[in-house]
Amino acid sequence: MENQIFHSLIDLFAIINRPDRDKKLIATSGVQLEEAAFRVLVGIGHLHATSVGDLADMMGRNYSSISRQIDKLEAAGLVRTFPAAHDSRVRMSELTERGMDIYLTIQRTREQLMRDAMRDWSLEDKSSLLQHLTRLTDAMRRAD
Numbered sequence: 001m002e003n004q005i006f007h008s009l010i011d012l013f014a015i016i017n018r019p020d021r022d023k024k025l026i027a028t029s030g031v032q033l034e035e036a037a038f039r040v041l042v043g044i045g046h047l048h049a050t051s052v053g054d055l056a057d058m059m060g061r062n063y064s065s066i067s068r069q070i071d072k073l074e075a076a077g078l079v080r081t082f083p084a085a086h087d088s089r090v091r092m093s094e095l096t097e098r099g100m101d102i103y104l105t106i107q108r109t110r111e112q113l114m115r116d117a118m119r120d121w122s123l124e125d126k127s128s129l130l131q132h133l134t135r136l137t138d139a140m141r142r143a144d
Helices: 002-016 019-029 035-047 052-059 063-075 097-117 123-143
Strands: 079-083 091-095
Touching: 019 035, 019 097, 035 052, 035 063, 035 091, 035 097, 052 063, 052 091, 063 079, 063 091, 091 097
Parallel strands: none
Antiparallel strands: 079 091
């Protein structure tokens, strides 16, 4: 059973992480971002203020490629960077107000796409899925 759950999760992640889905989300939301910058902006929005290393770990990318995208987003006025309070060698990033506006636009578009995909699901089914996904996430964090 666990192997089937794992395979279903991999199938779901493969769908979610397809570049053509990002392109569709970018186009549907009406934002002007390159795909790589889009993913980094969404990652920072999800993590809030975060280090480049933590963001790279979450995204499964190397530090230098994430850092380059952050530089582009900062130059565009969407991200601001600053030294971490605990260690000035650590570079932190957070969305600017303009970056947050774009992030929220993307989130609203993503929510609508999810609503469309789950339109024939009952509220009970959605609640159950959320409860089980949260429980699985918590269990996997504890196992790490």
